[in-house]
Amino acid sequence: MSRPQSLRGRSVVVLHAHPDDEAIFTGVTMRRLADEGARVVLVTATLGDLGETLVPLRPGESLVQRRTAELERAAGLLGVTRLVLLGRRDSGLPGAADNVHPDALAAADAERVARRVAAVAEEESAEALVHDDASGIYGHPDHLASHRIGALAARMAGVTSYQTTVDRDHLHETRPHLVHAAARATALPFGIPAADVELMVAATARELDTKRAAIRAHASQIAADDVAHAAFDEAYGFEWYVRSGPAGILDELGDRGAAELFSAPAPVS
């Protein structure tokens, strides 16, 4: 079933800290924007160079090369029309010495990086910028930096900003979600209470399949078991936002997936 391309000619910039954040936190939103004709520009600030790998690398292959390839594959699955890499270094967990490495995203001059992101938004005539919420979703220094940079860039470009977050009440019920392990690693709370969520995008079954495949594309970081469990649909079937500025393009996406996924059998498409 194809949908009318009602967002043709419009564009959105989505800023994330690491490869895999795009799939985990905003995969359904990006896929739906693309399916409805919008240009989706993904800006990824670091290549997650401090992560470890769950899979053997090829001879001569670096983790950054592997993660770049994984990001490109996930971006393709999610309908990204342009991928921009900011080339900052992963900052590591809160308090790590890597936080203050001169190339670390967390140590970057937020205004300077924001000017680059705002320039992308202007080149693309984007009408909205998606970035992390004020607590960095789970407090990771790179996600906090991505919040500062995204909020500044949205102001510079004069566009609505959608802060990606998670509904902690919902995820308390569903478990498990990768954010649980991530928050254990930072030893900080994650997300926001359900009452503070301003916009929810609920996935259709097909969008959720794509989101799972995009998460799985990051095989060096995420084990198959992490997304193969029975509660996957409920844990990953929603994406949550807090908005700054007037209602915009993401508000037009609606939550049409909810009824399909959780109230009725998925239609054959």
Ligand SMILES: [Zn+2]
């Ligand atoms: Zn991340």
